[in-house]
Amino acid sequence: EELKKKRDAEQKRMEAENARIEQERYRKIVETIEQPVSGYPVGVIALSAIEKAQLDIKIELLKANPTLKVVCTGHACDIGGDKVNISIGLKRAEEAKKYIVSKGIDAERISVTSKGDKEPLVPNTSEENRRINRRIELKIVE
Numbered sequence: 001e002e003l004k005k006k007r008d009a010e011q012k013r014m015e016a017e018n019a020r021i022e023q024e025r026y027r028k029i030v031e032t033i034e035q036p037v038s039g040y041p042v043g044v045i046a047l048s049a050i051e052k053a054q055l056d057i058k059i060e061l062l063k064a065n066p067t068l069k070v071v072c073t074g075h076a077c078d079i080g081g082d083k084v085n086i087s088i089g090l091k092r093a094e095e096a097k098k099y100i101v102s103k104g105i106d107a108e109r110i111s112v113t114s115k116g117d118k119e120p121l122v123p124n125t126s127e128e129n130r131r132i133n134r135r136i137e138l139k140i141v142e
């Protein structure tokens with residue numbers, strides 16, 4: 001009886017540790033996938049080699065976790081009007097989706113949207129900050 005209690009306690013401890021490890025693994029996956037891909041030049045929609053390399057890391061995680069779905073959101077800086085910035089953001093998101101799908105991820109797992117210049121990461125007070133705000137972001141959806 002005492003031995004059974006010890007075994008049960010050890011089993012529960014192991015299950016809790018495994019759950020903790022799995023939660024940490026998932027947190028790191030989410031953190032990596034949701035890291036912004038920024039640095040677009042003004043008005044540019046096409047992905048550069050650097051942006052593709054950043055997306056490749058996210059693509060590998062999506063391949064390894066086939067149940068994950070994402071929203072790809074395009075962003076712009078404050079140069080240009082609302083309609084232009086929404087359009088640029090959407091085209092950036094669509095280009096990113098096209099690239100991700102070309103690498104083997106099912107298009108059904110990715111939706112696209114644009115925030116234009118409405119959600120800057122940093123104030124649009126310098127060219128460097130504007131470059132950071134010109135980005136795409138993937139967010140995991142449940």
